[in-house]
Amino acid sequence: xRTRSSSSNPVGESSPNPASLNPKHxxxxxxxxxxxxKESLLDTMADQxxxxxxxxxxxxxxxxxxxxxxxxxxxxELKHSLINMMTSDQFFGLEKDNPHDHIRWFNKITSKIKxxxxxxxxxxxxxxxFSLAGAARRWFKKEPPHSILTWEDIVSKFINEFFPPSRxxxxxxxxxxxxxxxxxxxxxxxxxxxxVLRACPHHGFIELHQLDTFYxxxxxxxxxxxxxxxxxNLLERRTQDVLTIIENKSKVRNSRNKSIVSxxxxxDANSSSSSEIAKLTHAVNQQTSDVTTAMIxxxxxF
Numbered sequence: 001x002r003t004r005s006s007s008s009n010p011v012g013e014s015s016p017n018p019a020s021l022n023p024k025h026x027x028x029x030x031x032x033x034x035x036x037x038k039e040s041l042l043d044t045m046a047d048q049x050x051x052x053x054x055x056x057x058x059x060x061x062x063x064x065x066x067x068x069x070x071x072x073x074x075x076x077e078l079k080h081s082l083i084n085m086m087t088s089d090q091f092f093g094l095e096k097d098n099p100h101d102h103i104r105w106f107n108k109i110t111s112k113i114k115x116x117x118x119x120x121x122x123x124x125x126x127x128x129x130f131s132l133a134g135a136a137r138r139w140f141k142k143e144p145p146h147s148i149l150t151w152e153d154i155v156s157k158f159i160n161e162f163f164p165p166s167r168x169x170x171x172x173x174x175x176x177x178x179x180x181x182x183x184x185x186x187x188x189x190x191x192x193x194x195x196v197l198r199a200c201p202h203h204g205f206i207e208l209h210q211l212d213t214f215y216x217x218x219x220x221x222x223x224x225x226x227x228x229x230x231x232x233n234l235l236e237r238r239t240q241d242v243l244t245i246i247e248n249k250s251k252v253r254n255s256r257n258k259s260i261v262s263x264x265x266x267x268d269a270n271s272s273s274s275s276e277i278a279k280l281t282h283a284v285n286q287q288t289s290d291v292t293t294a295m296i297x298x299x300x301x302f
Contacts, residue, residue, distance in 0.1 A: 063145035063146055064145065064146075065140065065143035065144060065145060065146070065147050065148050066125050066126075066128075066129070066148045066154065067146050067148065067149050068122055068125050068126055069119065069121070069122050069125075071117070071118050071119075071122055072117040072118075073115060073116060073117040073118050076115060076117075076118055078126060078127065082113065082127060083127070083130050085109060086109075086127050086128075086130035086131040087130055087131070087133075089105060089131075090131055090132060090133040090134075090136075091131060091132055091133070091136050091162075092133050092134035092135060092136055093132075093134055093135035093136035093139065093162055094134070094135070097162065098163075098199055099158055099159050099161075099162040099163050100159070100163065100198075100199070100200075100201055101199075102131070103155060103158070103159070106124070106127075106128065106131055107124075110123055110124050110127060121150065121151045124151050125148070125151060125154065128154060136162065139161055139162075143157065167200075168200060168202065168203075171196065171199055171200035171203065172200065172203050172204070172205075174196055175196055175197065175200070175203055175205060175210075175213065176213065178193055178196065178213055178214065178217045179217045180217050180218050180219055180222070186218070186222045186225075186249060186250060187249075187250040187251075189214075189217070189218065189222075190214070190246060190250045191250075193214050193217075197210065207239050207243070208239055211239060211242050211243060211246070212235065214246070215234060215235065215242075225249065226245060226246070226249065229245050229248075229249060230242075230245055
């Protein structure tokens with residue numbers, strides 16, 4: 001027969017610890033202790049640095065904005081002549097500077113540079129910073145590190161920075177409201193119109209709209225001249241034909257104007273020479289008359 005005392009735990013034996021019976025609780029406790037130890041170790045390592053080391057300026061953040069792709073060529077370096085070429089016509093970012101013109105010039109120069117196993121895009125990325133100065137150079141230095149990976153990236157950033165939307169709107173209005181000036185010849189008006197179009201290559205006007213705007217901007221005499229060459233209404237011809245007629249008329253007027261200017265200059269020179277000769281002749285005749293009068297007076301005294 002079992003007594004109450006025999007059914008209970010033996011004397012001296014402690015009851016099991018709830019934590020020891022719960023593995024999850026035990027693991028959570030160990031993990032917490034491990035985290036505290038690790039954190040203390042990091043604090044100890046940080047404290048081991050001297051004050052000079054802690055006050056020293058950080059060295060991070062000096063990476064270039066442009067990431068040049070890998071170059072397979074074994075021996076390659078930018079020649080000083082190329083760098084000097086870039087610095088000879090730098091873009092300053094002034095109000096009058098056109099970033100589109102700078103990109104055209106840069107593409108023209110770099111298209112002639114050839115190196116074996118070196119992509120042309122890599123050459124462009126390496127040389128472009130040398131073509132900037134002033135405000136443009138300061139803008140480039142502020143670009144985040146590793147933010148420019150391709151040539152298209154830098155063109156996009158460059159154009160958006162120095163050709164804001166307001167400038168695009170102004171040039172679009174200048175194109176739409178173009179008018180031939182009172183004292184402007186046909187070829188001068190055509191050249192000026194092309195300059196405005198070139199200044200804003202992203203104007204968005206199709207060729208039909210461009211030619212129609214220019215034709216309606218001309219004076220009646222030049223419109224009649226174009227219609228005569230076209231054998232009727234110029235606008236009833238194809239756009240390519242209209243462009244050819246305008247270009248040909250501009251060339252003819254150029255040569256004709258040069259001839260007229262040459263004749264005028266020649267005529268002016270001849271007229272000027274004749275006038276000077278007449279003045280000299282008059283002066284000589286006057287002096288001769290004075291001498292003759294003086295001699296007659298002297299002879300009368302004898």
